[in-house]
Every structure is written in structure tokens, then in C-alpha cells.
Amino acid sequence: MDPAPTPAELAAYLSGSLPKDRFTAIDQWLEHQPDEVVGRLLGDAESQMTQVHLDMPLKAPPEPGFVADPSRSRLHVGDVIGEGGMAVVQRAADASLERDVALKVLKPRGIDENLDQFYLRAQAFRREAALTASLEHPAIPPIYDIGRAEGRPAFTMQRLNGRPLDERLRDEPRPAIALVEVFLRAVEAIAFAHSRGVVHRDLTPANILVADFGAVYVLDWGVAARIGESDGVRVGTPAWMAPEQAMGAPADPRMDVFAIGALLHLVLTGQGPRPDPGRPGLLELPRLQDRNVPQIGRAHV
Numbered sequence: 001m002d003p004a005p006t007p008a009e010l011a012a013y014l015s016g017s018l019p020k021d022r023f024t025a026i027d028q029w030l031e032h033q034p035d036e037v038v039g040r041l042l043g044d045a046e047s048q049m050t051q052v053h054l055d056m057p058l059k060a061p062p063e064p065g066f067v068a069d070p071s072r073s074r075l076h077v078g079d080v081i082g083e084g085g086m087a088v089v090q091r092a093a094d095a096s097l098e099r100d101v102a103l104k105v106l107k108p109r110g111i112d113e114n115l116d117q118f119y120l121r122a123q124a125f126r127r128e129a130a131l132t133a134s135l136e137h138p139a140i141p142p143i144y145d146i147g148r149a150e151g152r153p154a155f156t157m158q159r160l161n162g163r164p165l166d167e168r169l170r171d172e173p174r175p176a177i178a179l180v181e182v183f184l185r186a187v188e189a190i191a192f193a194h195s196r197g198v199v200h201r202d203l204t205p206a207n208i209l210v211a212d213f214g215a216v217y218v219l220d221w222g223v224a225a226r227i228g229e230s231d232g233v234r235v236g237t238p239a240w241m242a243p244e245q246a247m248g249a250p251a252d253p254r255m256d257v258f259a260i261g262a263l264l265h266l267v268l269t270g271q272g273p274r275p276d277p278g279r280p281g282l283l284e285l286p287r288l289q290d291r292n293v294p295q296i297g298r299a300h301v
Contacts, residue, residue: 004029005026005029007044007045009022009026010026010041010042010044010045011045011151013026013027013045014042014045014108014151017122017153020119023115023119024115027115030042074094074095074096075092075093075094075095075101075103075149075156076092076093076095077090077091077092077103077149078090078091078092078093079091081102084220084222085107086106086107086121086124086125086128086222087104087105087106087107087125087222088104088105088107089102089103089104089105090102090103090105091103091159092156092159094144094145094156097144100159101144101156101157101158101159102156102157102158102159102160103149103154103155103156104154104155104156104157105149105150105152105153105154106121106122106125106152106153106154107121107152108152122153124222124223125153125222126153127224128221128222128224129143129146129153129155131198131221131224131225131226132157132221132224134196134198135192135193135196135198135221137188137189137192137193138189138215139185139186139188139189139192139215139216139217139218140189140192140193140217140218140221141157141158141160141217141219142157142158143155143156143157144156144157144158160209160211160217160219161211161212162209162210162211162212162215162217163209163210164205164206164207164208164209164210164219165179165182165183165186165205165206165208165209165210165263166204166205166206168182168210169205169266169267169270174268174269174270175267175268175269175270176267176268176270179210179267180267182208182210182216183208183263183264183267185216186203186208186216186218186263187260189216189217189218190203190218190256190260193224193256194227194253194256197226197227198221198224198225198226198227199224199225199226199227199251199252199253199255199256200218200221200224200256200259201223201224201225201235201236201241201245201251201255201256202220202222202223202224202235202236202237202240202241203218203240203256203259203260203263204237204239204240204259204263205263205266207219207220208263223235223236225251226251227251227252227253228250228251228252229250229251230248230249230250230251231248232248233248234246234247234248236255239272239273239274240259240262240272240273241255241258241259242254242255242258242259245258258273261273
């Protein structure tokens with residue numbers, strides 16, 4: 001059996017930052033220890049982990065007085081503003097740069113999540129930060145910094161205020177011509193990503209934000225991949241993905257093109273690409289004439 005882990009290794013084990021072979025070895029070592037020993041070791045390791053350590057301030061801390069935060073961390077973290085399968089997004093204030101940011105933190109390992117699944121999720125989270133940071137475009141939220149929060153990988157990004165496209169569509173008459181410009185700005189961001197070799201793979205109306213003052217952003221690059229990359233599994237939102245994507249095909253710009261066509265159909269008709277998006281695994285795409293959608297400009301012979 002491998003030697004007992006050090007306190008530093010246990011802290012890295014909890015945060016998911018160990019190499020996979022050592023991660024697996026420690027997990028197996030813990031399985032052979034009594035429950036009370038495991039609880040004590042992991043509790044001690046967690047107590048030594050800094051709550052948020054994006055904390056090398058660029059200027060002196062404020063004068064002593066009223067302090068709302070329990071530490072001198074660079075980030076003052078607020079409430080949760082979003083949550084997905086991979087991570088949680090919280091409001092935060094960067095004390096060094098004096099600006100509001102969004103802090104995205106990897107979720108801890110779930111009770112029903114095996115070690116390989118957690119490791120892959122942590123890798124995908126780090127890849128999201130790197131890929132998004134490489135895409136400098138007005139419609140792609142910039143990444144500001146990377147670090148750790150509660151011992152887990154985290155990064156800060158621009159905090160946005162606005163409404164996702166799916167909410168806006170519920171308030172618009174059909175066809176929603178006023179939102180075609182929003183759609184076109186999102187398409188420009190996707191075209192830019194493709195020019196940099198990146199495929200979004202999860203382009204949905206919930207991932208397009210109409211922000212304050214008319215800005216448009218394409219969000220959630222968590223399952224984005226380089227063109228040609230293949231993880232062999234289905235990623236994305238089933239109701240909006242291309243059939244090839246549902247079968248685990250390598251990342252291809254045409255996957256995003258399918259979603260773009262589906263989004264345009266939604267903007268103009270109020271219907272998504274599939275009539276029953278709640279059915280898991282649904283791949284069928286009904287013909288246009290079977291959708292009960294008016295065909296404007298259809299030639300008559």
C-alpha cells in the first residue's frame with residue numbers, strides 16, 4: 001500500500017488539484033482507514049485550507065475599523081447568482097482592483113460522483129478558464145484571474161447584469177424581429193471562436209445574455225473544445241445539440257452552426273428544434289411542414 005498522505009496532499013486531495021495517479025492512491029488509502037481516522041484527517045486538512053486565496057493585495061489593507069469579512073482575503077464573496085452541474089457562481093468584490101466580479105468555483109465532489117468523474121470535471125473546469133481567457137471578443141465575458149476558493153479551483157470574470165435570451169423571447173411577439181440583432185451579435189462571437197479553433201458545443205437561448213445598455217454576451221464555455229477534440233461522451237444540452245454531437249463526435253464548428261439555425265428558428269417562430277425538449281435522448285428532427293409553422297414566401301406551382 002502507498003505511504004500515508006501528508007497534510008498538504010490531503011488538502012490537495014480535497015481540492016482536486018493532485019495528479020490523477022496520486023489522487024487515486026490517496027482515495028484507495030483512505031478506504032482502508034477507520035471512519036473516525038478519515039474524518040479527523042480530512043477535517044484537519046479542510047481547516048487548514050484558505051477560504052479564498054486570490055489574496056496577494058496590490059495595495060495596503062484598509063485602516064482598522066468595521067470589517068464585514070472574516071479574513072483579509074482579496075475577494076469579498078457574496079451570494080450565489082448561478083449554479084450548474086460543474087460549478088457555482090457567486091457575487092464578489094475584488095478589494096485590490098476595486099471592482100465587482102463574478103467568482104466561479106468548482107463544486108466539491110458529489111456523494112454519487114466517482115473519482116474519475118470528479119477528476120474529469122476538475123480538468124474541464126480548468127480548461128474552461130483557459131479557453132475562455134484565450135477568446136478576447138466584446139461578446140465573450142473576459143476572465144480576470146484564477147485562484148482557489150474554499151480549497152477548490154476558481155476563477156473570476158466580468159460580472160454581468162441582464163436577462164438571458166430565453167426570458168426575453170417570452171415577452172416578445174412572434175416573430176421576434178427586435179431580437180434578430182441580438183442573435184446576430186451572438187453569431188459573431190461564435191464565428192470568432194471558430195476562427196480561433198474553439199467550438200462552444202452548448203449554444204442555447206439560456207446561454208445568450210442580453211445585458212444592460214444593449215450589450216450581448218455568449219456565456220458558459222464549460223464544455224467548449226478545440227476543433228477535432230473528442231472526449232467520447234455526449235456533452236451539451238440535448239434539446240439543442242446536433243445529432244452528431246449527441247453521439248459523441250469530435251468537436252466540429254458545424255455543431256454550433258446547427259444550434260445557430262435552431263436559435264434563428266426559435267426567434268422567428270417561437271419553436272425550438274425539437275417539439276418535446278423534455279424527452280431525454282430525443283434526436284428526431286421533424287420536417288418543417290410538420291411543425292405547423294407558416295412558410296412565408298413559399299413558391300406555388
